[in-house]
Amino acid sequence: LVNSNVSVVIIGAGPAGLTLALQLNKAGIDCIVLEKHTRQYIETRTRAGVIEQNSLDVFEKLGVADRMKREGLRHNGIYLSFEGVRHHIDFGKYLNDKAITIYGQQEVIKDLVHACLDRNVALEFEASVTGILDIDGATLKVFFERDGVSQAMNCNFVAGCDGFHGVSRSAAPISTCHVYEKEYPFNWLGILADVPPSSPELIYAFHKNGFALHSMRSPSISRFYLQVADNEDLSNWSDQRIWEELALRLQAENFQLKIGFIKDKSLTPVRSFMIDHMQFGNLFLAGDAAHIVPPTGGKGLNLAVADAVTLYQGLFDYFHKGIKSTLLSYSSRRLASVWRVQEFSDFMTNLFHLSSPIDSFEHRLQKARFTYITTSEAASKSIAENYVGI
Ligand SMILES: Cc1cc2nc3c(=O)[nH]c(=O)nc-3n(C[C@H](O)[C@H](O)[C@H](O)COP(=O)(O)OP(=O)(O)OC[C@H]3O[C@@H](n4cnc5c(N)ncnc54)[C@H](O)[C@@H]3O)c2cc1C
Secondary structure, three states, rough: OOOEEEEEEEOOOHHHHHHHHHHHOOOOOOOEEEOOOOOHHHOOOOOOEEEEEEHHHHEEEEOOHHHHHHEEEOEEEEEEEEEEEEEEEEEEHHHOOOOEEOOOOOHHHHHHHHHHOOOOOEEOOEEEEEEEEEEOOOOOOEEEEEEEEEEEEEEEEEEEEOOOOHHHHHHHHOOHOEEEEEEEEEEEEEEEEEEOOOOOOOOOEEOOEEEEEEEHHHHHHHEEEEEEEEOOOOHHHHHHHHHHHHHHHOOOOOOOOOOOEEEEEEEEEEEEEEEEEOOOOOOOEOOOEEEEEHHOOOOOOHEEEHHHHHHHHHHHHHHHHHHHHHHOHHHHHHHHHHHHHHHHHHHHHHHHHHOOOOOOOOHHHHHHHHHHHHHHHHHHHHHHHHHHOO
């Protein structure tokens, strides 16, 4: 690969990078994906699980949605719960046949990697990018290491799809940008358990001990999250304590929590991050490399896919029509949508997390917001529309 040339170098084989690679491949635009981890590592990493209708449509067009549609769980609604009072948001009632699909991110990655290899997309594992040079020039140089050997590639464009902790954002002149950050004062303790879901659809719950989310990955695997302190230590949470706390926080009439073997336990920070540019010369940032949303709205993976689609449209116009304006409008088109999602994710986070004492002014506002949702068709419809994806 030393000093070879390619039109687009994609850094990172996450949802953003792989979706972009498959689109470019379909359009006959040559690209290479450089991924620092092994195939096995990225295909087993437990992360998101809510696939919006828009993302499913993208995967269908790319011919990678067969297993997702066969094995994924199609949900036509979600439950919202506040201090034991449950309210159902029925997507079908407001949005015709739009729905979400529950399908683990690691399964999405397996499908996308399989399609890439099947279609001869150049995909290099254990190739860790160390730097990018000349982002404003016609030829960019991407440096990476594999098997302890430093290598370099030339390209016309770099798609930085390497997540929040990747290298591509550091190659951009971030100091000239406006950065927006919000750290929420709590973490999520997430578990994956070998137990059938206790509910047919997701439950978002506010309880005086904090937020809980009941999600699932398949008819036999459930995923749960608990709000915990931001300095929490996992060792403080025995399996028994986790199940007791979930049972308490998800409590509602006729609800019985099913308990099973916990096979994965992790802590996730809850934060927001934005920059006011996603393009720097011929370097484009996509997905978590460009923005982070709190996980409460189930949007991280879906934003990554949507970024990849818009970036692909710009690259297609450039390579096939000689038009650069679509590519140049990438930042402005995506930022407007990402801010919309930031607002919704922040709204869901504030609605369901405990951040002030019970009976404080803030708690009363949360309660008033929830009551409004339960009594207003317009409020319920707004949640449905944002949750399924605008
Ligand atoms: C623990 C956890 C739980 C989450 N849970 C949820 C959830 O429940 N719901 C939700 O919507 N979202 C969730 N998210 C967020 C969601 O997973 C991300 O938004 C999504 O993965 C973003 O996709 P991406 O392609 O932008 O980046 P990523 O999926 O992060 O992919 C980036 C890739 O780049 C690679 N890479 C990094 N640096 C380099 C380098 N120097 N060289 C080469 N490759 C590199 C990484 O190995 C990785 O494979 C979670 C995230 C985490 C970390």
